[in-house]
Amino acid sequence: MGKTVGIDLGTTNSVVAVMENGEPVVISTAEGTRTLPSVVGFKKDGERLVGVTAKRQAVVNPENTVSSIKRFMGHKFSEVVAEASRVSYKVKEDKKGNVVAVIPAADKEFTPEEISAMILQKLKSDAEGYLGTLVDQAVITVPAYFNDSQRKATKDAGEIAGLKVLRIINEPTAAALAYGLDKKANETILVFDLGGGTFDVSILDVGDGVFEVKSTAGDSHLGGDDFDAKIVEWLAKEFKKDQGVDLKADKQALQRLREAGEKAKIELSSQVSTEINLPFITMTDGQPAHLVMTLTRAKFEELCADLLARVKVPVQTALEDAKLKNSDLHEVIMVGGSSRMPMVQELVKALTDKEPNKSVNPDEVVAVGAAIQAGILGGEVKDILLLDVTPLSLGVETQGGIFDKIVERNMTIPTKKSRTYTTAVDNQPEVEIHILQGERPLAKDNKSIGRFHLGGIPPAPARVPQVEVTFDIDANGILQVSAQDKATGNQQKITITGSGNLDRTEIDRMMQEAEMNAESDKKAQEMLEVKNEADKLAYGVEKFLRDNTDKVPEADKTNIEDKVRALREAVASDDHERIQTATRELETDFHKITEEVYKQTTPTENTAEPQAEGEKVGAGVGAAANEDVIDAEFKEEK
Numbered sequence: 007m008g009k010t011v012g013i014d015l016g017t018t019n020s021v022v023a024v025m026e027n028g029e030p031v032v033i034s035t036a037e038g039t040r041t042l043p044s045v046v047g048f049k050k051d052g053e054r055l056v057g058v059t060a061k062r063q064a065v066v067n068p069e070n071t072v073s074s075i076k077r078f079m080g081h082k083f084s085e086v087v088a089e090a091s092r093v094s095y096k097v098k099e100d101k102k103g104n105v106v107a108v109i110p111a112a113d114k115e116f117t118p119e120e121i122s123a124m125i126l127q128k129l130k131s132d133a134e135g136y137l138g139t140l141v142d143q144a145v146i147t148v149p150a151y152f153n154d155s156q157r158k159a160t161k162d163a164g165e166i167a168g169l170k171v172l173r174i175i176n177e178p179t180a181a182a183l184a185y186g187l188d189k190k191a192n193e194t195i196l197v198f199d200l201g202g203g204t205f206d207v208s209i210l211d212v213g214d215g216v217f218e219v220k221s222t223a224g225d226s227h228l229g230g231d232d233f234d235a236k237i238v239e240w241l242a243k244e245f246k247k248d249q250g251v252d253l254k255a256d257k258q259a260l261q262r263l264r265e266a267g268e269k270a271k272i273e274l275s276s277q278v279s280t281e282i283n284l285p286f287i288t289m290t291d292g293q294p295a296h297l298v299m300t301l302t303r304a305k306f307e308e309l310c311a312d313l314l315a316r317v318k319v320p321v322q323t324a325l326e327d328a329k330l331k332n333s334d335l336h337e338v339i340m341v342g343g344s345s346r347m348p349m350v351q352e353l354v355k356a357l358t359d360k361e362p363n364k365s366v367n368p369d370e371v372v373a374v375g376a377a378i379q380a381g382i383l384g385g386e387v388k389d390i391l392l393l394d395v396t397p398l399s400l401g402v403e404t405q406g407g408i409f410d411k412i413v414e415r416n417m418t419i420p421t422k423k424s425r426t427y428t429t430a431v432d433n434q435p436e437v438e439i440h441i442l443q444g445e446r447p448l449a450k451d452n453k454s455i456g457r458f459h460l461g462g463i464p465p466a467p468a469r470v471p472q473v474e475v476t477f478d479i480d481a482n483g484i485l486q487v488s489a490q491d492k493a494t495g496n497q498q499k500i501t502i503t504g505s506g507n508l509d510r511t512e513i514d515r516m517m518q519e520a521e522m523n524a525e526s527d528k529k530a531q532e533m534l535e536v537k538n539e540a541d542k543l544a545y546g547v548e549k550f551l552r553d554n555t556d557k558v559p560e561a562d563k564t565n566i567e568d569k570v571r572a573l574r575e576a577v578a579s580d581d582h583e584r585i586q587t588a589t590r591e592l593e594t595d596f597h598k599i600t601e602e603v604y605k606q607t608t609p610t611e612n613t614a615e616p617q618a619e620g621e622k623v624g625a626g627v628g629a630a631a632n633e634d635v636i637d638a639e640f641k642e643e644k
């Protein structure tokens with residue numbers, strides 16, 4: 007068996023580290039750098055370049071050079087259209103709606119998993135060169151805010167690269183491991199991780215070998231690339247104003263603008279002004295034109311005001327979710343290359359009232375943490391307990407389109423949770439388990455991440471069958487769902503695989519919308535609940551009338567049937583007041599009848615029994631007989 011390495015597979019740069027003699031060591035690339043640009047280039051002669059060599063030829067070969075592939079991992083094409091328009095290579099939708107990169111030089115299309123695998127392969131071979139031994143296992147990090155599909159895609163990329171992925175670990179958690187490995191005293195820390203394309207905030211309790219994540223929040227579509235894009239936009243606009251040429255229309259010029267944008271951004275972290283100088287950027291009136299512009303830090307910060315506003319939200323959410331105040335935090339650890347920007351550091355200081363802690367190397371700390379996790383799994387690092395969380399709530403769709411959460415966000419993983427559901431109509435032969443991820447109360451507002459059917463349910467009245475649904479999230483944050491019919495023991499299972507999970511923007515939009523729409527969501531949910539209750543009552547009353555047809559006088563029966571009809575009409579009208587009134591009226595008259603029926607069937611001297619019986623009938627009307635074990639109904643199968 008070969009060696010296990012820790013890998014930070016970043017949007018812009020990737021890093022590999024390993025435990026050597028009990029210490030984590032960052033492995034340099036064959037070219038001698040400690041970070042590997044996450045760039046893959048394809049030359050016309052079929053040669054493939056990865057890392058710094060690929061980055062170097064990007065300007066002259068933009069359509070065959072793939073960068074920022076992490077932004078597409080685990081996504082459907084429809085989720086990343088804006089992103090696709092920003093890269094120098096062609097990205098399109100395949101037959102299944104997934105993303106592929108089209109590479110003319112190779113005359114081929116590649117999935118994001120394949121491109122990521124090429125980066126992983128290079129890290130693997132550089133590590134093998136350094137260690138002089140086979141490397142066949144890895145711990146790979148992902149942003150904490152990566153969803154199930156993105157995690158699965160990352161794991162698949164590892165497998166494609168020939169690495170057995172022992173664990174997928176969250177980037178801020180890895181950073182905390184590296185930071186806190188030697189800490190004896192207990193500390194509550196906030197890890198602020200702003201990388202090239204993703205942003206995570208995690209709050210952890212750290213100390214004496216225990217790393218417990220309290221909350222995590224983020225934005226999987228926010229990173230250094232977005233800050234570069236602001237400079238590119240500004241340069242292109244100013245140049246057009248001056249020279250009347252749209253540089254963005256020329257792929258080579260655009261690639262040069264991008265590189266100059268990133269360089270200027272980095273310089274502005276240590277200087278207050280920088281000159282951007284791009285000679286021969288284009289031709290105007292047959293003459294070469296040059297771009298020479300000065301960008302001040304103040305102007306750059308003004309251009310990025312909207313990005314900074316987005317940085318604030320997850321910090322506040324993570325604190326609220328962990329139920330902590332600024333004063334409860336001991337340290338704020340800055341991770342990711344983009345955390346070096348002065349405006350970001352000032353914002354973090356203002357948000358947390360803490361001087362940001364820059365004691366860790368923001369480019370390497372995540373890979374170091376991954377190597378430590380590899381050491382824990384291999385038994386080399388002992389007495390460490392790592393308790394991570396799931397970033398988003400998971401559940402199923404139930405009757406009335408309600409999202410019923412089974413696992414709440416920020417739940418410690420691994421975790422296993424079960425709930426029991428039932429059928430909505432008589433003789434329902436199968437139920438659909440529709441799995442969703444998100445924070446909104448209605449199913450339609452959350453992200454659908456998979457569905458399957460459980461069939462073979464024996465004929466039974468509605469609300470009698472019991473289907474136990476189990477959500478099992480492993481230590482990688484990957485979900486497996488199973489459903490079992492308790493009567494027959496029939497079971498179905500799925501692991502959520504492939505693309506199509508939540509996209510970063512979508513997640514953030516969902517969270518923000520969840521807050522903004524809290525009021526209207528609450529109303530919609532109340533309406534669904536009132537309708538569900540009304541349906542249950544109508545169904546129960548009809549059943550009671552059928553079962554006791556000889557005990558209810560004809561006139562009462564007609565009255566009750568009229569009231570049931572009125573209730574059904576009220577439900578169809580979507581009028582909250584009307585449904586409630588019709589429900590009350592039916593209940594009042596129906597209770598009188600049930601009392602009468604029980605008087606007929608129960609000996610009068612025993613006063614305790616009729617009450618007990620009455621409760622039982624009530625249960626039969628309002629809910630299933632086995633109410634204590636049933637949490638909700640599945641929606642009716644069509």
Ligand code: AMP
Nearest residue numbers: 016019201202230272275342343344346
């Ligand atoms: P990471 O994913 O952590 O490697 O972060 C890469 C991102 O950090 C890229 O967008 C870099 O441009 C950015 N970056 C690296 N160093 C600096 C710096 N000194 N100032 C601003 N951004 C930086």
